Amino acid sequence: MKKFLGSLAVAALAVGGFGMSAQAADEKIVLISHAPDSDSWWNTIKNAIQVAGDQMGADVEYRNPPTGDLADMARIVQQAAATNPDGIIVTIADYNVLEGPIADAVDKGIPVITINSGTQEQSEKLGALMHVGQPEYDAGYGAGKKAAAAGVTSFLCVNHYITNPASVERCRGFAEAIGTDLGDQMIDAGQDPSEIQNKVAAYLSSNPDTGAVLTLGPTSAHPTLAALKDAGLNGEIFFGTFDLSGEIADGIKAGDINFAIDQQPYLQGYMPVVVLTNYARYGVLPSGHMNSGPGFITKDSISFVEKYAGEYR
Structure with a gap:
């Protein structure tokens, strides 16, 4: 796959640099979680958005309330929306607290994908494009x-x-x-x-x-x-x-x-970046939501999974 993408980039440069100008667009995407700084589980999602951003040529920023305070998170959503990014990825940690800021971002025309916390029904009520997470x-x-x-x-x-x-x-x-x-x-x-x-x-x-x-x-x-x-x-x-x-x-x-x-958090970070970048560039969008889990890791499957723990799993 890497060789294929590399060949594609060379081909784009050969026809006048069109690929370079598209890559330089650097769509701005913000992922906002509810997690406090102390929650190491989110390192996998941070890694996922970095990988996806590098692959897609998008600029992805991770933001969160340092102590996990949801009122602080709501303010972060408002601040992110004020910068008019090309997309916002956000958890629905508490629908009642976050409903206003997320809906306001959607009303401004900012594409929003919800992840992790919350439900598909809540995501639809907020006007988000899709929800990526685990029921x-x-x-x-x-x-x-x-x-x-x-x-x-x-x-x-x-x-x-x-x-x-x-x-x-x-x-x-x-x-x-x-x-x-x-x-x-x-x-x-x-x-x-x-x-x-x-x-x-x-x-x-x-x-x-x-x-x-x-x-x-x-x-x-x-x-x-x-x-x-x-x-x-x-x-x-x-x-x-x-x-x-x-x-x-x-x-x-x-x-x-x-x-x-x-719940495969890697997918919760990676897929929204890919979807939002393609949506910003080409207007294409998958139909429906994405269930990233649940899966069950037991003694029978841990040998394969453990080497990726904290990075991809």
Whole structure:
């Protein structure tokens, strides 16, 4: 593919530099996430937009609220729209908070693609071109079905980003798949690793019959692993997590984690840049939304996936 693209570029130069002038256009695209600076999971998306930007000849900027504050995120969307970029890629971390700024950007004629958080229905209401992400309730439900097959009837959902409604949908889907109400089986874990570890330990101590643990990403998975090891429960309690990291991969190989739910964040960053660049240049647009997940990474598949963790997976 690289040889083909290189030959194409040479051919374009040979016919008078048309390809060079198109490449120099450098469409301006902004990706705005809800993630705080401390959330390393987003490194894969940052890598994806850089790769896509380099390949497409587009200028892609990543912006986020440093602390994860959604009011700050809303202001960032407004600021980005004021620069009239060729496209905005944005998460719907909270529809009520972000509805106004995103809809205003669409009303200005800025093409918008939503990713990651939120639903396809919300994306359509906002007037976005498409949504690239994982149906969160379905992902949680699929994880819960695996747990139910193992006999799980109760669980702890460790939610490190409870202000994001999509995170609650993950927990709710899991609960309903194992035939229970979510109730108080979800804790607001916060972002601090020590605090998360202590909260998990306290819950399991008070609820010793807990059948499974579900974490919503590396931020909550890593401290939960530590809590289980301290309690001598690693490998003894059913453990599913969303997303992937090197430490999660090691946990899967060791048998401490049953599976990781892969929403393929690389696609969430890469595909919108490709789509928006082609839309700006040629007016072409795929029909419909794109589900990037869920997929399930287990001990059987981890050997292939782990070498790309944090970069492409």
